[in-house]
Amino acid sequence: xxxxxxxxLSRPTLExxxxxxxxxxxxxDLVEVRADKLHESERARLGEWPLLKKIPSILTLRVVEDxxxxxxxxxxxxxxxxxxxxxxWDWWDLEENLELPKNLVSEYRKKQGKVLRSFHDFSGIxxxxxxxxQRMASQADAVKVAVxxxxxxxxxxxxxxxxxxxxxxxxxxxxxEYGVPSRILGAALGSLWTYASGEQTNNLGQLNPKTLRQxxxxxxxxxxxxxFGVVGNPxxxxxxxxxxxxxxxxxxxxxxYVPFLADHLEDILVLDEVLNxxxxxxxxxxxxxxxxxxxxxxxxxxxxxxxxxxxxxPKGWIAHNTDVVGxxxxxxxxxxxxxxxxxxxxxIGSGGAARGVIWALxxxxxxxxxLGRTPSKVESLAREFGLEWAILQPDSIEKITQFNHAIIQxxxxxxxxxxxxxxFEFYPWNGNELAYDIIxxxxxxxxxxxxxxxxxxTLSGWEMFVEQAREQFELFTGEELPLDGRALEQLDWV
Numbered sequence: 001x002x003x004x005x006x007x008x009l010s011r012p013t014l015e016x017x018x019x020x021x022x023x024x025x026x027x028x029d030l031v032e033v034r035a036d037k038l039h040e041s042e043r044a045r046l047g048e049w050p051l052l053k054k055i056p057s058i059l060t061l062r063v064v065e066d067x068x069x070x071x072x073x074x075x076x077x078x079x080x081x082x083x084x085x086x087x088x089w090d091w092w093d094l095e096e097n098l099e100l101p102k103n104l105v106s107e108y109r110k111k112q113g114k115v116l117r118s119f120h121d122f123s124g125i126x127x128x129x130x131x132x133x134q135r136m137a138s139q140a141d142a143v144k145v146a147v148x149x150x151x152x153x154x155x156x157x158x159x160x161x162x163x164x165x166x167x168x169x170x171x172x173x174x175x176x177e178y179g180v181p182s183r184i185l186g187a188a189l190g191s192l193w194t195y196a197s198g199e200q201t202n203n204l205g206q207l208n209p210k211t212l213r214q215x216x217x218x219x220x221x222x223x224x225x226x227x228f229g230v231v232g233n234p235x236x237x238x239x240x241x242x243x244x245x246x247x248x249x250x251x252x253x254x255x256x257y258v259p260f261l262a263d264h265l266e267d268i269l270v271l272d273e274v275l276n277x278x279x280x281x282x283x284x285x286x287x288x289x290x291x292x293x294x295x296x297x298x299x300x301x302x303x304x305x306x307x308x309x310x311x312x313x314p315k316g317w318i319a320h321n322t323d324v325v326g327x328x329x330x331x332x333x334x335x336x337x338x339x340x341x342x343x344x345x346x347x348i349g350s351g352g353a354a355r356g357v358i359w360a361l362x363x364x365x366x367x368x369x370x371l372g373r374t375p376s377k378v379e380s381l382a383r384e385f386g387l388e389w390a391i392l393q394p395d396s397i398e399k400i401t402q403f404n405h406a407i408i409q410x411x412x413x414x415x416x417x418x419x420x421x422x423x424f425e426f427y428p429w430n431g432n433e434l435a436y437d438i439i440x441x442x443x444x445x446x447x448x449x450x451x452x453x454x455x456x457x458t459l460s461g462w463e464m465f466v467e468q469a470r471e472q473f474e475l476f477t478g479e480e481l482p483l484d485g486r487a488l489e490q491l492d493w494v
Contacts, residue, residue: 306352326468429454
């Protein structure tokens with residue numbers, strides 16, 4: 001059963017709520033009117049809500065302890081619903097601890113109304129979540145369980161909880177960024193609908209309804225169909241869902257591609273017990289772990305000891321490293337060559353991304369210097385590849401000038417919480433070096449800006465990202481990605 005989209009209307013006036021609905025009316029199946037967010041004078045006008053009997057409407061009066069704004073007593077809440085009895089609402093969302101008079105609920109159901117019993121936990125998944133949901137089900141037409149997912153292990157726990165509730169009509173969702181996959185893959189959790197926001201995303205993890213339809217195409221995805229995704233920490237910056245979902249649509253491939261924020265890669269791999277999980281893009285900081293957890297790794301992954309792609313097979317996960325091809329193609333294209341035997345290049349970083357870059361450079365004959373902040377890590381990596389190394393500090397400038405045909409930045413400096421950071425700020429660019437930053441968001445990092453100001457040619461991580469995505473897409477689907485770099489660049493969240 002395809003997942004429906006419920007637009008949350010939480011503006012202070014009914015007119016504002018209606019305008020928000022009209023903005024997204026082509027993308028939603030039902031609405032939730034948050035009466036607790038309305039001005040008190042507006043609550044008295046709820047019977048005038050113009051969408052009653054035109055689109056299924058849920059009426060909610062959320063109290064403070066459940067994340068709402070209503071501060072009245074239980075008697076006030078009962079009185080509120082008594083006054084709504086004849087207005088024609090399709091659903092009443094009643095919190096777990098709210099006991100309405102039985103005759104009131106009976107009368108409401110006689111008028112074809114349905115009761116959604118809900119509980120919210122903003123600290124995590126309570127140990128008694130299943131029992132509480134089962135108790136609520138005895139006095140409801142459906143139950144809603146909304147919990148703050150604090151880590152990737154809890155995301156897995158949420159999917160298993162939903163399985164235990166499969167005989168009960170329900171909506172199970174994870175709040176927060178870790179819970180975003182539950183908003184998109186609600187069909188796999190057996191949810192009746194998912195909640196959407198008028199914003200692109202919010203701190204509850206609600207997505208924009210247009211994004212759910214036009215990026216993820218959730219209306220056409222069924223619970224047993226293929227799931228792909230990108231796993232990392234951070235992950236909100238990733239454009240991979242845009243590219244792969246758009247590509248799936250273009251070639252007619254039935255699948256969905258979602259972002260997974262993960263503390264531990266293992267947590268996401270175990271999701272194949274509850275999802276038809278076919279393949280994953282792996283980004284920082286899990287690339288080295290991806291090789292360790294695979295039963296087979298291709299040559300690039302083994303040599304770099306890092307993988308950015310995992311394919312699920314009957315025997316286990318197979319690791320690929322499309323970063324290697326993605327990184328080297330723009331570099332060879334820039335110099336219009338097929339080998340780099342005459343190039344001496346500095347690589348900044350000593351993590352999994354650096355390892356892949358170094359292996360790719362050595363594979364085409366370049367001479368490489370490794371720079372990093374932690375001497376033990378840099379020295380270990382250099383010894384492994386038989387390369388020269390230096391500390392990322394001004395004392396190393398003389399050494400760097402011997403390897404400055406290109407300076408390649410592979411660390412996370414410049415993205416996420418480190419936007420604006422230039423790990424190479426001490427270096428006096430002379431205008432002849434090629435500056436290449438494998439970060440693609442932001443497109444122009446501080447590292448690239450300073451190099452460009454000195455007259456240096458630059459390559460951004462976007463070129464690498466596009467090339468590695470092409471390789472990944474073919475591994476996932478067996479098809480060529482039907483978009484060029486310019487078309488991919490124009491894709492954006494809606």
